Amino acid sequence: MLDTNEAIYRQYETLGISKEVLDFGTSVEKELKERFDKIDTNAEYNQLKVIAAMQKNKVSAECFQASSGYGYNDLGRDTLERVYADCFGAEDALVRPQITCGTHALALALMSNLRPGDELLSPVGKPYDTLEEVIGIRPSKGSLAEYGITYAQVDLLPDGEFDYDGIKKAINEKTKLVTIQRSKGYATRPTLSVKRIGELIAFVKSIKPDVICMVDNCYGEFVEDTEPIQVGADMMVGSLIKNPGGGLAPIGGYIVGKKECVENAAYRLTSPGLGKEVGASLGVIQSFYQGFFLAPTVVSGALKGAIFAAKIYEKLGFKVVPDGTESRHDIIQAVEFNNRDAMIAFCEGIQAAAPVDSYVTPEPWAMPGYDSDVIMAAGAFVQGSSIELSADGPVKPPYAVYFQGGLTWYHAKLGILMSLQKLYERNLVKLD
Numbered sequence: 001m002l003d004t005n006e007a008i009y010r011q012y013e014t015l016g017i018s019k020e021v022l023d024f025g026t027s028v029e030k031e032l033k034e035r036f037d038k039i040d041t042n043a044e045y046n047q048l049k050v051i052a053a054m055q056k057n058k059v060s061a062e063c064f065q066a067s068s069g070y071g072y073n074d075l076g077r078d079t080l081e082r083v084y085a086d087c088f089g090a091e092d093a094l095v096r097p098q099i100t101c102g103t104h105a106l107a108l109a110l111m112s113n114l115r116p117g118d119e120l121l122s123p124v125g126k127p128y129d130t131l132e133e134v135i136g137i138r139p140s141k142g143s144l145a146e147y148g149i150t151y152a153q154v155d156l157l158p159d160g161e162f163d164y165d166g167i168k169k170a171i172n173e174k175t176k177l178v179t180i181q182r183s184k185g186y187a188t189r190p191t192l193s194v195k196r197i198g199e200l201i202a203f204v205k206s207i208k209p210d211v212i213c214m215v216d217n218c219y220g221e222f223v224e225d226t227e228p229i230q231v232g233a234d235m236m237v238g239s240l241i242k243n244p245g246g247g248l249a250p251i252g253g254y255i256v257g258k259k260e261c262v263e264n265a266a267y268r269l270t271s272p273g274l275g276k277e278v279g280a281s282l283g284v285i286q287s288f289y290q291g292f293f294l295a296p297t298v299v300s301g302a303l304k305g306a307i308f309a310a311k312i313y314e315k316l317g318f319k320v321v322p323d324g325t326e327s328r329h330d331i332i333q334a335v336e337f338n339n340r341d342a343m344i345a346f347c348e349g350i351q352a353a354a355p356v357d358s359y360v361t362p363e364p365w366a367m368p369g370y371d372s373d374v375i376m377a378a379g380a381f382v383q384g385s386s387i388e389l390s391a392d393g394p395v396k397p398p399y400a401v402y403f404q405g406g407l408t409w410y411h412a413k414l415g416i417l418m419s420l421q422k423l424y425e426r427n428l429v430k431l432d
């Protein structure tokens with residue numbers, strides 16, 4: 001009979017992982033058993049939540065049919081929006097392939113719920129890079145600023161806490177919408193837990209009850225057992241080529257929340273008067289359902305990968321955010337290399353472990369929406385999908401790589417081992 005450990009070892013060797021790297025990884029994995037068990041329990045809970053929402057809304061084979069043209073009376077589209085709303089605890093939802101990405105979903109939510117003369121407030125510091133142009137922090141055609149919508153920002157305190165005094169001062173009669181980004185994006189601040197988001201929303205509403213609280217939920221879905229809507233958010237926004245698409249959705253974004261907020265977004269996405277009534281689901285709707293069904297499990301694999309990477313690089317002396325023991329509120333893992341070569345080696349390893357495009361070498365490149373060169377490693381089935389194993393980051397100090405995804409834990413593990421292999425081969429790390 002085949003010795004399983006020996007057979008697996010040989011498979012890793014075939015893929016280019018040396019014994020030193022595999023032994024190091026195996027010893028780290030052994031320490032993580034208890035945490036991995038907790039992640040599995042959370043995935044189990046969220047899986048049941050998704051199934052319950054699908055059953056309640058009587059998802060049927062008819063829902064998977066493609067519509068074209070105007071897409072009037074598209075049962076699959078309308079039912080899926082009910083599934084999202086129920087699963088996330090919201091009144092209504094807009095889940096569409098016509099929403100091209102996360103930035104588009106966020107821009108749509110903002111532009112449809114703000115009017116000239118209103119002010120947008122971020123009480124959690126600078127938003128995600130691509131939103132700078134949406135808001136007009138960096139001047140851009142079609143920004144909120146061009147439409148006379150002002151922007152105010154209150155940074156987190158140095159210890160990562162909310163600046164409650166500053167937030168209170170910043171809220172004024174013009175403040176219409178408060179945007180709260182759950183994930184850290186390309187910053188090294190902590191990601192916000194759903195509980196902390198709830199505390200912040202309660203504080204904001206105690207000062208101005210009718211303000212709209214929106215959460216950028218990118219990378220956060222299914223990481224915890226509750227979502228921001230359940231702690232008072234009026235709107236929650238994300239991308240389907242991240243967590244909730246489960247790796248199967250080939251495009252799309254969602255907005256869930258209060259009926260009025262979602263309605264405003266629908267009138268902006270299509271047209272005043274048409275709203276949610278139009279928008280063909282084309283041939284992608286089954287992948288939206290099936291991806292949402294798989295998402296809790298996929299997210300659990302990505303989370304295990306993130307924690308595995310944190311533990312490994314922490315042991316090797318790098319700064320990792322979050323650290324190897326912290327609780328998780330998104331699937332992103334930042335590793336600060338403080339070294340350009342190490343950052344690039346890491347990304348090369350992720351690329352080399354991919355099922356698709358494993359033979360290409362990622363290089364730093366100028367990207368629309370970003371103000372420095374960016375390196376991106378991804379060998380994805382869906383272009384740019386970051387629920388699939390991927391790593392990226394702006395090539396500037398502190399040379400931090402943001403690592404995320406992995407449709408399965410085993411692939412995430414291989415990717416991280418391969419990244420370590422590249423660093424090891426170039427003498428950028430020592431394994432004792």
Ligand SMILES: *Cc1c(COP(=O)(O)O)cnc(C)c1O
Nearest residue numbers: 101102103128183185216218239
């Ligand atoms: C990914 C992301 C976005 C933007 O989504 P894209 O699909 O890349 O446009 C916005 N906010 C956060 C926090 C993100 O992680």
